[in-house]
Amino acid sequence: MDAGSPASVINRLREAGLRVTHGRLAVYDTLVALGGHRSADQVHEALITRGDRFSRTSVYSTLEAFTRAGMVVAADAGPGRALYEAGGVWHHHAVCRECGEVSDVECVVGAKPCLEASGDWGDVDEAQIIFRGVCRRCLSRARKRTTPRPMTTPRPRRNSN
Numbered sequence: 001m002d003a004g005s006p007a008s009v010i011n012r013l014r015e016a017g018l019r020v021t022h023g024r025l026a027v028y029d030t031l032v033a034l035g036g037h038r039s040a041d042q043v044h045e046a047l048i049t050r051g052d053r054f055s056r057t058s059v060y061s062t063l064e065a066f067t068r069a070g071m072v073v074a075a076d077a078g079p080g081r082a083l084y085e086a087g088g089v090w091h092h093h094a095v096c097r098e099c100g101e102v103s104d105v106e107c108v109v110g111a112k113p114c115l116e117a118s119g120d121w122g123d124v125d126e127a128q129i130i131f132r133g134v135c136r137r138c139l140s141r142a143r144k145r146t147t148p149r150p151m152t153t154p155r156p157r158r159n160s161n
Helices: 006-015 022-034 040-049 056-069 136-146
Strands: 072-075 083-086 091-096 102-106 130-133
Touching: 006 022, 006 056, 022 040, 022 056, 022 083, 040 056, 056 072, 056 083
Parallel strands: 091 130
Antiparallel strands: 072 083, 091 102
């Protein structure tokens, strides 16, 4: 989906059976403008900062409606606040234990569910995998801190006599 096109957002809302309202458009536009993985509170704060008056509950409800409509992906990064990102392409996430950054990881199969439940569990429509570890940026920083500096020979002092 073209996240920047107002017409595509309006079409997706209508296709999902959702009314096109100023509030829904503002929430979606704000999520797109913020980029990345954002909490409902971050979206709410950005809306308030730009002068829009929405309750926190309205923002949460709108993001949940967008998730059900496939316009937004809920980024399950484990315990804590729910994170959302604009777009409807299913994928998994990796969470850095050092800096907390949440990164997208493509689904190996390419469509959800990427895994199947064992046995006769029922109808699986979603399987989430959260990769945890240390991101490249934090690994790089750690290596720089632990890399010994090359020894240098001290320069002889000049006598100022």
